[in-house]
Structure formats: C-alpha cells, structure tokens
Amino acid sequence: MRFTKMHGIGNDYVYVDGSIETVADPAAVARKISDRHFGIGSDGLILILPSDKADVRMRMFNADGSESEMCGNGVRCVAKYAFDHGLTTSNPMKVETGRGVLSLALETGPDKKVRQVTVNMGEPILELGKVPVDPEKLVKGTREHEFRLAVAQGNELLDATFVSMGNPHAVMYTPDVKRIELERVGPVVEHHKAFPRRINAHWVQIHSRGEVTMRTWERGSGITLACGTGACAVCVAGVLTGRTDRKILAHLPGGDLTLEWRESDNNVYMSGPATEVFHGEWEL
Numbered sequence: 001m002r003f004t005k006m007h008g009i010g011n012d013y014v015y016v017d018g019s020i021e022t023v024a025d026p027a028a029v030a031r032k033i034s035d036r037h038f039g040i041g042s043d044g045l046i047l048i049l050p051s052d053k054a055d056v057r058m059r060m061f062n063a064d065g066s067e068s069e070m071c072g073n074g075v076r077c078v079a080k081y082a083f084d085h086g087l088t089t090s091n092p093m094k095v096e097t098g099r100g101v102l103s104l105a106l107e108t109g110p111d112k113k114v115r116q117v118t119v120n121m122g123e124p125i126l127e128l129g130k131v132p133v134d135p136e137k138l139v140k141g142t143r144e145h146e147f148r149l150a151v152a153q154g155n156e157l158l159d160a161t162f163v164s165m166g167n168p169h170a171v172m173y174t175p176d177v178k179r180i181e182l183e184r185v186g187p188v189v190e191h192h193k194a195f196p197r198r199i200n201a202h203w204v205q206i207h208s209r210g211e212v213t214m215r216t217w218e219r220g221s222g223i224t225l226a227c228g229t230g231a232c233a234v235c236v237a238g239v240l241t242g243r244t245d246r247k248i249l250a251h252l253p254g255g256d257l258t259l260e261w262r263e264s265d266n267n268v269y270m271s272g273p274a275t276e277v278f279h280g281e282w283e284l
Contacts, residue, residue: 008073010225010254018049030061054094062220069098070166072228076117080274099166125164137194145240161237169233186217213251225254235259
C-alpha cells in the first residue's frame with residue numbers, strides 16, 4: 001500500500017490515494033499504521049477517494065479504528081494532496097466529507113504547491129440532541145450555553161459548551177491550560193454517559209478577545225497536537241459565552257489557526273497550513 005504522510009500543524013495522518021490503492025479494511029489498517037512504535041505513526045488514516053458530488057471524497061479513521069465524520073486539519077491536507085498530485089485543478093476545491101461537501105480556497109507558493117488552505121467548515125450545530133449530547137445527564141451551568149458535567153475521577157465539576165462541526169465537541173475554559181491533566185481527565189470526558197457517540201474535549205485559556213490557547217483530547221486518538229474542527233468549536237463557544245470575538249487566533253501545541261464565525265452566512269472559516277512529510281510503502 002503506497003501512502004503519503006502529511007500533517008496540519010502537527011495533527012498527522014497517513015493518507016492513501018484511492019485512485020491507485022484499495023484498502024479493504026481501513027479500520028484495521030488505521031489501528032496498525034497509527035502505532036508510533038510498531039507502525040508508521042499517526043493520529044489515524046485518511047482515504048482520498050473519487051466522488052460523484054465533489055472533486056474528491058475524504059474518509060477519516062481514528063487511531064483506534066473508529067470512523068469520524070470530519071477532520072479540519074485532515075481536510076486541508078486532502079486538498080493539498082489532490083491539487084499537488086493532479087487529482088484536480090479546482091480552486092476553490094470541493095471535498096466530500098461525512099459532514100457534507102466543503103469548499104476550500106487554496107494558497108500556493110512559488111513552487112505552485114499548496115501551502116495554506118482556508119476551509120468553509122459550514123454552520124455549527126448547537127442543538128444538544130444533534131451534537132449529540134443527552135441533556136438529561138447534565139445540569140445547567142453558570143453561563144448561557146454552558147452545561148455542567150460531573151467527572152468521577154477527582155469529584156470535579158466541569159462547565160462545558162457543546163458544538164458540533166459535523167463531529168461532537170465539548171469546550172471548557174481554564175486559567176492555565178498547561179495545568180490540565182489531559183491523560184487523566186480526557187478519557188473520562190470522552191466517555192461520559194451524556195455523550196452517546198463519545199466526544200472531543202478541549203480546554204481553552206483566554207488571552208484576549210481575539211487570542212486563545214487550547215489543548216485537546218480527541219475522541220478515538222487521545223492527546224493530539226491539533227484539532228481543526230475543535231478550534232472551530234472553540235471559536236463558536238467563545239462567541240456564545242461572550243468570552244471572545246467572532247475572529248480569533250488559536251494557539252495549538254502544533255501551531256496556529258485563524259478562525260472566524262461570520263455573521264453574514266453563519267459559517268465558520270478556518271485557515272491554516274498543510275504539510276507533506278514523506279511517501280512510503282506499507283506491507284499489508
């Protein structure tokens with residue numbers, strides 16, 4: 001199986017071009033290749049496939065083999081691969097995802113290869129049942145759009161804002177993100193009884209109304225250096241709770257993303273880099 005290793009600010013995946021390769025069991029392959037000691041090492045597997053409604057189609061599998069609807073950093077890399085490798089010359093490009101068809105504007109460098117991508121991530125989903133979140137297993141928080149969940153380990157209470165960007169996110173605020181014990185609290189939040197399809201958990205530190213730092217525990221992958229859909233959810237949650245403006249700069253462990261929740265169309269726009277690291281072959 002020929003593959004390409006790519007990352008979006010450190011959120012790294014193994015990409016397989018479905019026009020030249022067939023992956024019979026992508027869930028099993030995702031588990032094997034994601035291992036950072038015995039595999040290639042990645043946050044998961046992304047297939048770049050033909051589409052009958054867009055330029056290309058993306059399927060994304062987490063490191064544990066579970067399939068997710070969307071990956072913001074991943075879809076930027078899909079667009080870079082498709083453009084740089086001649087699968088399409090469209091700019092903006094349409095990419096079919098589990099969230100629907102997204103539009104991506106590409107910025108190329110002197111070498112005519114994509115270096116920066118702005119993704120129209122669509123409208124956020126805020127209705128709890130559609131995130132999905134079970135409100136019966138939560139209580140109202142101190143602010144509007146916040147709900148409190150109990151964390152069994154440590155007997156903690158966390159106020160979270162819930163946003164779906166095609167996949168579910170819980171956004172929580174803290175004075176110092178470095179002090180959050182992600183290894184301990186991340187999996188507890190992910191598997192909380194209020195989340196029927198589990199959830200991506202993000203802790204956010206506010207620097208100003210236009211700048212934040214965030215850390216992430218991703219559903220199915222654990223601690224990652226970046227989460228694009230999560231950054232979009234953080235942008236939306238900041239507006240809903242009155243903490244930040246509609247356009248922010250988000251600092252993630254792997255790099256920075258610019259996010260904007262536009263009033264004009266209610267869509268969230270994410271801008272960030274996409275990087276190709278290396279090519280290789282994997283013995284299936």
